Amino acid sequence: MPRNQRPLSRRSLLQLTGATTLGALAGCAGQLPGTDGGGDREVTPRSTVSVEPDTSVSLTAASGTIRPAPETSTTNWMYEGQFPGPELRVQEGDVLSVDLTNDLRAETTIHWHGVPVANPMDGVPNVTQDPVASGDTFTYTFRAEPAGTYFYHSHVGLQLDRGLLGPLIVEERDPHVEYDREYVVVIDDYLPGEPKLPSDGGMGGGGMGGGGGMMGDVRPSYEGLLINGRLPEDPPRFEVAEGERVRLRFVNAASATVFGVRIAGHEMTVTHADGRPVEPVDVDSFVFGAGERYDVVIEATNPGTWALQADALDGNEPPARAVVEYESADGEGPQRPSSASNRLQYGDLQAISSLDGVSGEPDRTFDLTLSRGRGQSYTWTIDGQAYPDADPLRIRPGEHVRIRMTNQSPVVHPMHLHGHFFQVGDAIRDTVIVPGRRGQVTIDFHADNPGRWLFHCHNLYHLDAGMARVVRYVE
Ligand SMILES: [Cu+2]
Numbered sequence: 001m002p003r004n005q006r007p008l009s010r011r012s013l014l015q016l017t018g019a020t021t022l023g024a025l026a027g028c029a030g031q032l033p034g035t036d037g038g039g040d041r042e043v044t045p046r047s048t049v050s051v052e053p054d055t056s057v058s059l060t061a062a063s064g065t066i067r068p069a070p071e072t073s074t075t076n077w078m079y080e081g082q083f084p085g086p087e088l089r090v091q092e093g094d095v096l097s098v099d100l101t102n103d104l105r106a107e108t109t110i111h112w113h114g115v116p117v118a119n120p121m122d123g124v125p126n127v128t129q130d131p132v133a134s135g136d137t138f139t140y141t142f143r144a145e146p147a148g149t150y151f152y153h154s155h156v157g158l159q160l161d162r163g164l165l166g167p168l169i170v171e172e173r174d175p176h177v178e179y180d181r182e183y184v185v186v187i188d189d190y191l192p193g194e195p196k197l198p199s200d201g202g203m204g205g206g207g208m209g210g211g212g213g214m215m216g217d218v219r220p221s222y223e224g225l226l227i228n229g230r231l232p233e234d235p236p237r238f239e240v241a242e243g244e245r246v247r248l249r250f251v252n253a254a255s256a257t258v259f260g261v262r263i264a265g266h267e268m269t270v271t272h273a274d275g276r277p278v279e280p281v282d283v284d285s286f287v288f289g290a291g292e293r294y295d296v297v298i299e300a301t302n303p304g305t306w307a308l309q310a311d312a313l314d315g316n317e318p319p320a321r322a323v324v325e326y327e328s329a330d331g332e333g334p335q336r337p338s339s340a341s342n343r344l345q346y347g348d349l350q351a352i353s354s355l356d357g358v359s360g361e362p363d364r365t366f367d368l369t370l371s372r373g374r375g376q377s378y379t380w381t382i383d384g385q386a387y388p389d390a391d392p393l394r395i396r397p398g399e400h401v402r403i404r405m406t407n408q409s410p411v412v413h414p415m416h417l418h419g420h421f422f423q424v425g426d427a428i429r430d431t432v433i434v435p436g437r438r439g440q441v442t443i444d445f446h447a448d449n450p451g452r453w454l455f456h457c458h459n460l461y462h463l464d465a466g467m468a469r470v471v472r473y474v475e
Contacts, residue, residue: 040474043397045119045451049143053097055090059110061154061164062103068224069231074192076163077104083229084186084253085152085166092147092173098140100132107131110140111155112168113291114274114430116419117142119451123155124418126388127452127470131156147172148275149249149293151186158195160460161220161255169249170275176352177271177280179297182247183238187310187320189257190224190231197464199378217314217411218378219256220461225312225320232321238308240300241327247271248308249295252288255460258313258412258433260287261294262337263324264306268296270344274429276421277352285340287313289414291431291458294344300326307334314411349427357446358423362402366393370415370434370457370467371408379466380409380457386466393455393471399447401471403455407439413462417471419453420445431458447473 059079066076066083079085090096102108109131111123121142125131132138147170154164167184198218228236240246248268252259262285269280272295286294303326310320323334373379379386395401403422407413416431422445424432434441456468 040394042452043450043473043475046449048118048121048141049095051095053141054094056097056099057086057088058099058101059085060101060103061108066163066229068190068226068229069233071233072231077159078163079166082166083163084188085164087167087169087184088152089169089171090144091171092145094144096142096144099137100140101137102132102134105134106159107133107156108159108164109138109155110152111418112140112142112150112152113416114148114150114293115142115144115168115170116421116449119419119449119453122418122451122453124452124454125156127454144170146170146276149184149251149272149295150275151251151253151293153253158197158255158460158464160253161189161191161195165253167249167251176277177247177269177297178245179247180244181240182249184228184249184251185308185322186228186251186253187259187261188226188229189220189222189254189312189315189317190226191220191222191255195220195255195460197378197461199465217409218461219315222257222315222317225257225310225315225317227308227310227320227322230322232318235321235323237323237325239325239327242300242303244300246298246300247295248298249293250288251293252290254290256290257315258287258289258414259310259320260285260313260340260343261308261310262340263298263308264335264337265302265304266298266300266306266324268298270349271295271297273349273427274421274431276428278427279350279352281344281348282342283344283348284342286344289412289431289433289458290460291414291416292429292433298324303328305329305332305334307336309337346425346427346432349425351426351428355421355423355428355444355446357398357448358400358444360400362444363399364395365402365404367404367406369406369408370413373466380462381466382469385469387456387468387470390466390469392452393469394474395447395471396475397447397450397473400444401447402442402444404442405434405440407434407436410436412436412439413467414458415441415455416458417443417445417453417455419449419451
């Protein structure tokens with residue numbers, strides 16, 4: 001049963017039988033604006049752009065067969081019969097219109113990860129829209145800004161881990177770095193078949209996966225790691241010419257995997273974090289969690305055939321692989337990267353331009369604890385509450401909001417805020433890893449986009465098991 005159709009929890013029953021019955025019912029989509037259960041009046045979201053779109057695209061979600069390697073095929077869910085889904089590419093400021101047609105036998109939506117769209121376009125089922133029923137079409141329209149490397153994916157249940165994802169590139173009109181060509185590198189974990197929560201008998205035939213235990217984590221039984229939908233036996237090839245500067249747009253589209261990324265024979269200059277420009281920083285590797293993106297530039301000054309490799313930090317599958325191949329290469333097998341010695345740290349990231357509205361002391365601060373739920377069931381909580389059975393975080397328009405997170409579990413949580421960029425250290429991002437074992441991260445954002453916005457862990461299994469809250473604008 002989908003989470004949003006579970007029997008009413010004790011908290012919901014208390015709300016329904018209390019004095020705030022109408023407020024609690026206003027939590028259904030389609031009733032904006034209303035009161036929010038706490039008695040506060042909700043702020044009407046920004047409306048969707050109504051101008052003629054610059055680009056119109058159709059994405060049909062349907063089941064089909066993928067072949068991630070010549071000898072391997074499986075049934076997947078896909079957009080337009082492609083996995084990953086088609087690359088959507090527009091210019092900064094363009095209006096993009098996407099008709100999502102649902103040819104699945106399940107409800108679905110699309111979320112535009114990282115893009116601060118108007119709230120009704122954000123694709124969160126039962127929060128910003130009714131899910132799109134089987135056979136129906138829903139049109140998403142939004143202005144694609146700011147420029148950056150993004151991705152789109154279903155936000156219903158565990159559908160992201162079934163293949164419903166694709167890259168979204170918003171090209172800057174005036175890039176702060178020069179490059180001659182570019183490749184998009186979507187890194188993913190490969191799960192044939194239907195994803196399930198451990199509590200529903202998922203993740204390895206009902207058993208606990210690696211690293212199990214009360215306080216530990218489980219990971220689905222992935223059958224490999226992918227770059228652009230390919231297993232390492234049949235890696236994608238990125239051709240380069242000697243002397244070129246090559247931009248690589250890395251997207252971690254995995255559902256439960258943190259990757260460490262290296263390229264043999266080349267230093268990487270990190271130029272963007274979550275699509276936002278940073279002062280260029282030279283590294284030989286970086287680590288990113290589900291939902292994070294990095295853009296890097298490499299200088300093609302070392303002819304040959306070189307492996308680009310992404311290792312699962314918390315899994316033992318063979319690394320995902322691509323090949324960087326010079327036009328002049330002689331066909332020798334790719335050389336493997338040496339071990340990482342100069343790995344990117346968050347502290348290295350310095351945004352080119354600052355975020356408005358977050359200087360000085362915050363108007364409102366939330367202190368939130370991230371932890372594994374107590375008891376036998378597989379739940380993940382924020383301050384002891386498991387979504388959707390969780391209180392909204394109420395904020396007012398124009399506020400400088402701070403969220404301080406402390407991770408009381410041993411595993412990392414890549415936390416993602418919808419609808420806003422946030423400041424973390426000197427960087428501007430939309431997703432940030434909170435390290436395990438009492439790791440602490442503080443983010444600051446400007447409340448400039450009214451609506452109901454999900455704030456959640458981008459480990460899909462943690463999200464589906466409750467690690468989410470709705471940030472709600474009230475008057
Ligand atoms: Cu998590």
